[in-house]
Amino acid sequence: MSLMKYTAIELGKMIASGEISAVEAAGDCLEAIRKNEPDINAFVTVCDEQSVLKKAEEVQKKINSGELLSPIAGVPVAIKDNMCTADILTTCSSRILSNFIPPYTATAVECLESAGAVIVGKTNMDEFAMGSTTETSFYGATKNPHDKTRVPGGSSGGSAAAVAAGEVTFALGSDTGGSIRQPASHCGVVGIKPTYGTVSRYGLVAYGSSLDQIGPIAKDVSDCAAILEIISSYDTKDSTSFKRDDTDFTTALKNDVNGLKIGIPGDYFGTGLDSEVKKALLDAADVLKSRGAELEYFDLSLTEFAVPAYYIIASAEASSNLSRFDGVKYGYRTGEYENLHQMYKKTRSEGFGTEVKRRIMLGSFVLSSGYYDAYYLKALKAKNLIKQAFDKAFGKYDLIIGPVSPSTAPELGTSLDDPVKMYLGDIYTVAANLIGLPAISVPCGRDSKGLPVGMMLTGKCFDEKTVIRAAYTYEQETQI
Amino acid sequence: MADKIDENMLEYISILAKLELEGEEKEQARSDMKKMLDHVDKLNELDTDGVEPLVQVINMQNVFREDNVTNGDDRNAMLKNAPAKKNGQYMVPKTF
Known part of the structure; x- marks a missing residue:
């Protein structure tokens, strides 16, 4: 059996105890990637075998000397390709960055490396994280490991598929409007987006700066809590980084939701939500109820305004952030041009794909x-009114439970023709980004086609712990 | 709404966005923008009189620090990615 079937924490324990070495784990991971990539295409870049094994050897030495004690020391990891990694190609799945090798590493990735994680590759994504299917990638679509005729979700589709296919035990994703939670849901794995400001955005190629957050995608809630604990940091290189002293998220891994007040927004469970997804969610809510949580339906209101507000704000920020790609300092430059402005225009028109151009134009x-x-x-x-609606809800409830996506994973090639239809698929996820809330996606069963369904638990700002506790309780209660 | 995105407006947006669209791509962009704007126009149904625009959500304050240089001389590392360079500088087409 491949070692990648274990969770990151399980694998970390095996390495710490000496049962296996970090080098064996890295070798096994690369083998799993070689085996699965022809079917899945979760990676843009798989790191050179020799350099990965050498890195693992260095980590193993530090483990042996007692210098490295973290729970993920020696565990291989995949990083979404919009996080800068020194000396490793970082493309954002775009032609315009197809030759970009960053001279520095993103802070969140540095945190993982300091904890002894070994980077094995960079995962595929929607170009510049703009999309919900990983089909807008310049490097071709990623396939859903549960059904290879379907998308893995997006934009962190490569990270979610790599974990689900057993290519790695965990990966980092980024979430601007649902890009961690939705692919996690479609691939049957766990993903958490922390409160805005919790994980440094330094080195994350910006899409919507007021919305972007990095977070883990892993096999279970315990892994997510442990990894989030490791990547959370106050970073002076990110001016929106928030100083917190409560990022000991693993302390929230308790099987206990007794007395927890959970709101179910009636507006999330009306028309537009697939009936099988709805049933899976209500069953999941019942599990929490049976463990002593108090469930109540309420009217969140304004839900239909979240997507339009989100797409205006995200596109506005994207048009500004992506103005840096001009063919001067790095990345692709067009071959022929007569003057500076023509060089800019041709470089960008040839370098960006359709969806990115759509959003820059908007x-x-x-x-x-x-x-x-x-x-x-x-x-x-x-956005202010939407925040007020959530503030009101959180005056009454500790958590809000809802769907991640209106349906399970769509078939490849069926989403990109109608942008508005695709955007409406983000209806349940974008609010957490607009107002900075932490939210997790946990698998809660499958539909009749065998496709995974995800449950989203959203908490108050800075209250990841309640989100993690409820998700962990659900997971423990439903484990076979 | 479609009338907002006429030929001139599309040309103007292309200048702002530094994008050059031609032929079919241009028509497609126009039709996509119309669809997207029709959708976001939904916000007009929302009464926002007297509502303040909300920029950031977690009550951050400005963070001040001394303006000290902490990074070293990374010139060569930075220039490694440049599509064209000359004498330790980025090279661009003539601007005048």
């Missing part, structure tokens, strides 16, 4: 003079 429009107030400012006001 963002440029909503920020343009004459439309700024009507669109961008209006969206920021809507």
Whole structure:
């Protein structure tokens, strides 16, 4: 059996006890990747075998000397390809960064490396994290390991598929509008987006700066809590990093939801939600109820405004953030041009894919003079009202339970033609990004096609612990 | 709504976005933008009179620090990725 069938913490324990070595784990991981990649295509870059094994050997020495004691010391990890990794190609799955080798490493990745994790590769994603299917990648679509005719979700589809296919035990993803939670849901694994400001964004190639957060994708809630604990940090290199002294998330791994007040937004369970997904969720809610949680339906309101507000804000920020890709300092530059402006335009038009161009255009429009107030400012006001709706809900409830996605994973090639339809698939996930809330996706059964369904638990800002405790309780109660 | 994105507007957005769209791609972009704007126009149904625009959500304050240089001379490392360089500088087409 491949070692990648274990959870990251289980594998870490085996390495710490000397049952296996970090080098064996790394070798086994690369073998699993070689075996699965032709079917899954979860990676843009798999690191050179010699350098991975050498790194694992260095880590093993530190474990032997007692210098490295972290629970993931020696455990192989895959990183979403929008996080900078020194000397390892970092493409954002875009042609425009197809030759970019960063001179520095993202803080979250540094945290993992300091804890002894061994990077084995960079995972596929929607180009610049713009998409919900991983089909907008310049490097081809990733397939869902549960059904290879279907998408893994996105944008962190490569990370979720790599974990689900047993290519790695865990991976990092990033979440701007659901990009950790939705692929985790579609691939039957666990993913958590922490409160905005908890994990440093330094070295994460920016899409929507006010929305982006890095988080773990793993096989269970315990792994997610442990990894999140490791990557959370206060970082002066990220001006929106938040100083917290409560990131000991593993202390929340308790099988106990007694007395927890959980709200079920009636507006999330109406039309538009697949009936089998709905049933799986309500069954999952019943499990929490049977363990002593108090469940109550309530009207969250304003849910239909979250997606329009989100797409205005995200596109506006993207149009600004992506202006740095101009063919001057790094990345792709067009072959022929007559002057500077033509060089910019041709470089960008050839370097970006369709979905990225769509969002840059929309963002440029909503920020343009004459439309700024009507669109961008209006969206920021809507965001305020949405925050008020959540504040009101969290005045009554400790957690909100809901779907991650209206349906299970769609078939490959069926999503990109109608952008608005694809955006509406994000209806349950975007609010957490708009207002910074922590949220987890936990597998809660399968539909009649055998495809995984995810349950989303959303908590108050800075209250990951309640989210983790409830998710852990559900997982423990439903383990076979 | 479609009338907002006429030929001139599309041209103007392309200038702002530094993108050059031609032929079919241009038509597609126009039709996509129309669909997206029709969708986000839903926000007009929301009464936001007297509502403040909310920029950031977790009550952060400005963080001040001394303006000290902490990174070393990374010139060569930075220039490694440059599509064109000359004498330790980025090279671009003539700008005037």
